[in-house]
Amino acid sequence: MATVRLEISPTPAHVRTARLVAAAVARRSGIDEVLLDEIRLAVGEACSRAVGLHRMHSPQTLVHVELTDGPRFTVVVTDAVPRDLAPTELGLTGAMPDPVALVAASAAGTGSAEDAEIAEDSIAAGVGLALLAGLVDDLDVVSAPHGVGTAVRMSWPLTPPAAPVRGAVRPFL
Amino acid sequence: MELSLSTRAEGDRTIVEVGGEIDVYTAPTLREQLIDLVSQGHQHIVVDMERVEFLDSTGLGVLVGGLKRVRAQDGSLRLVCTQERILKIFRITGLEKVFPIHATVAEAVSAEG
Known part of the structure; x- marks a missing residue:
């Protein structure tokens, strides 16, 4: 059962709310401090993706965030957007747009403000899940267990690996 | 922490000092600032991200x-950035290949082009 469960309206301000709550719960669960930055960024990216989708397709419904503190610190961010949209629309390709190509395109192109806005959106949409994949070792993107939508599940270890005992003979694995 | 922005000129360079959090909530403010600067003719910009x-x-x-x-x-x-946690994001996304990243404002200001 989830330790903390949040439902946020799809607004950018509450992406920050979710991030703050996740960091607070993670810290309380005794997670290694070095993982906190990664958790804040990963939860922010997963919530940004869900909030962006809800704003386009389902503005009246809430984004679900579940935080569980054992045996691993686990975060599940679930949107309620039907999965019959294309994977690119759902932000599920996980493919990083090539930043060099993206910037070079404007040098050859018109360099208009519209061009710059397209680049901004491509980075924000394309990088989100790819950044998650690059950050989080344990990441699953699956159909939401109940009803429509997609669940992004991430987890981190709660206890650091035990230090080798001084003088102990370690089996060769 | 909220986003903080301040700008100053050094020669023909415009330094934008950014502090706090650049996220989905505050990024539009930074976008407006950059658009304003470019429309006012400031075309050589240094974004100081140390804070x-x-x-x-x-x-x-x-x-x-x-x-x-x-x-x-x-x-x-x-x-301008030396913070490992921020640099890591540029590495993962490949954007380190796109942006010249300097260790100090002085180094960025004296860089060619």
Whole structure:
């Protein structure tokens, strides 16, 4: 059962709310401090993706965030957007747009403000899940267990690996 | 922490000092600032990120948009950052290949182009 469960309206301000709550719960669960930055960024990216989708397709419904503190610190961010949209629309390709190509395109192109806005959106949409994949070792993107939508599940270890005992003979694995 | 922005001129370079969190909530403010600067003719911009505490993909998008805007005016956009947690994000996304990243403002200001 989830330790903390949040439902946020799809607004950018509450992406920050979710991030703050996740960091607070993670810290309380005794997670290694070095993982906190990664958790804040990963939860922010997963919530940004869900909030962006809800704003386009389902503005009246809430984004679900579940935080569980054992045996691993686990975060599940679930949107309620039907999965019959294309994977690119759902932000599920996980493919990083090539930043060099993206910037070079404007040098050859018109360099208009519209061009710059397209680049901004491509980075924000394309990088989100790819950044998650690059950050989080344990990441699953699956159909939401109940009803429509997609669940992004991430987890981190709660206890650091035990230090080798001084003088102990370690089996060769 | 909220986003803080301040700008100053050093020669023909405009330094934008950014502090706090650049995220999906605050990135539009940074975008407006960069658009204003470019429209006022400041085409060589240095974004000092040493006091940035958080950066997400929306923030990265705004920086890429800014780069495209200055390049369209034959300008430049350089970053100043030595924070490992921020540099890691540029590495994972490959954007380190796109932005010149400097260790100090002085180094960024004296860089060519």
